[in-house]
Amino acid sequence: MSDEKIFSLGNRWFTWSVGAVVGVALLGAMVAFVWLPRAHAQATLESLWDAICSAAGAPAPFQGAALPGPGQRNPSGVIVSAYMMGAAGSNSVGNGATLAMACTMCHGARGTSPAGTPHLAGQPASGTYKQLRDFASGHRPSAIMQPLVANLSDQDMRDLAVYYASLERERIAAVEPSDTDTPRLVRNGDPMRAIGACSSCHSPHAERPATPVLEGLSEVYLPEQLTAFRDGRRSNDINRQMRNAVRSLTDQEIAQLSRYYAGR
Template identity: 45%
Template structure:
């Protein structure tokens, strides 16, 4: 009886079950804490400890991980107000025009971009205000625009919005039902919960804060839709655009971008 312990160890069944239990534990630890975390897209090989913390669900900030460049997009903290649409007065426009000299290189002399930067001419003032505040607060990622917006005061931002509002949208034509429209623009895709673009972006209705997108560069539109789809851009209030873009295919992103970009030449011809 006293030799019970060693005797049972001599029993091959006991020996094998102990050995397999140990082996199984080691394999699951390797799979769960090393292999699975390492195949995640944003794995940064920061050592076993970081992997263990990640796998266990410890917030990155606790384990000292979380470099600023990989921070998740944050929700906007700008509250849209009707009053933002009432910027203006000739003093504000004049001051905005002076400030805008720093912006012409990319956004064009008259707010019509010749590159992949967005047009600003005629953009709704609340959009310019909201986006500049989001860049300034790091809620919308763009190294160029975050750096530029950091130096703008609230007054600068309001005056820039007034200036761009004073420039004509006239070179781009608004969208109407009287033309041939991609299905997503006209009716959306109810089965996939996509509301028609025309119900928020003008044509039928313009939701406060939804930008004027007619005539925007194609590459810019594609890039923004992809960013909303992947969640890289997450400054849209209540995920309005992420919910739309998430269900869109590459072909649809291309189709609506080409459609809206094409409005520039249609408007210019008039």
Template identity: 35%
Template sequence: MSFRLAGCRPAVVNAVALVLALSTGAVLAQNNQAPAASKATAAAAAAIAKPAPAASSPAAVVPTAAPQDETAMLATKPGDATAGQAKAAACGACHGMDGNSSDAQYPKLAGQHEAYIAHQLENFKSGTRQNAIMLGMATPLSNQDMRDIGAYFASKQPLPGVADQALVELGQKLYRQGDTDRGIPACMACHGMDGRGNPGAMYPELTSQHAQYVEAKLKDFHDGVSWGKDAHAQIMPLIAKNLDPQDIAALASYVEGLHVADHSAAAASP
């Protein structure tokens, strides 16, 4: 891990169900007129509904309920970086063609985890995470498109950033130790010593991220903005509410100074 300072993502069962439905209807229709006939109908229905041997075979097993979202029925394969390069062309206008944005208001995506990028695109598409530009960009994307785009940017290496020397001491203390008296855990507990994050737990990589972008997001979290209703999405708002403006500025600057000397080798390590 390196640190740089400034200036220094079946037919049988269906038939049985139909018979049951028709038989039950007959029972209800005849209940008030002929109790005996109703009982006979119910008995007949019960006899018909006895499972046939074929019903126990795997081919006869059907889901109890169909998924509400048709896309959920389609298996999404791991992302394809080659396919993702073409799909990510439009992203380059803000995030840079290789994921290293030149405008600090837009986050660097180079080296970011595939699953994390895909998940955030899903959040933008659903409106869980509010951003008018990203809503328009994410809406036409399929789940596979999102994974492919994520794979493409994950294959890139973030350009090293720099940190303000005057903010390093406080930023390093908060990032590596936190402040237990104020309820601030160490950032490295989730994002790693070198800011590489944890793809399995969906904690993003922070390495070399623009300080301006990080500061803006920490301020949003401090003010109660969240990217979902689940427990995972509530982590940062709970932490950031305990940060003051000086803490936020120091952490943002420190994060920008974090970088991995050989990002591709680090990503391949266990």
């Protein structure tokens, strides 16, 4: 039998085989990208598009921005964009340095914390600014931070953020870990659980506004925040990207991710 006859629509075995393969592929895609993300007990996906994006690990800009429903409020009062900070004024760093003197007890004299609080040195200004605004507005509750930022103006918060972004971040490890040392969730995520790769947002190449640098953060602070997102105690992530990303993580996985990023 010639190749022409084998690969012909007139060959019913060829037609059925191709049809079966296509059918299985479509069924698998529906299960992986639609049913599994929506079947999770803690799923908070608003649409079919959100489910597909979440399963594929797509960053939040490719997902629709869901408006809050009746009785709900926005997760943050800050509109995140690549241009949200604007151009820093000539006095921003100096004013920020003065304001930061009140922050040294917890965040260190140079933005590197000796305790379990986050390092601020080298963090993107947009990320620090957003968190300060969320603390002030109550979108990110904190009995410690809310009183401290209550009297800061919007410009004060911007100046603080610009100052800390200007500081050099201390590196914990002298050698970058190899791919074999990198947790699978960091590299690839887990599409079967609708978990995107951590590196799709938290990497030097992602350049996403208001997204923190995780490398070198405390092994105490990181699991606290991941667990808070997972359990719904923290909810100032726009489009729920963090809550959706960590909702299926186990305590062991959170500990592994925290050790990995804390050691970099």
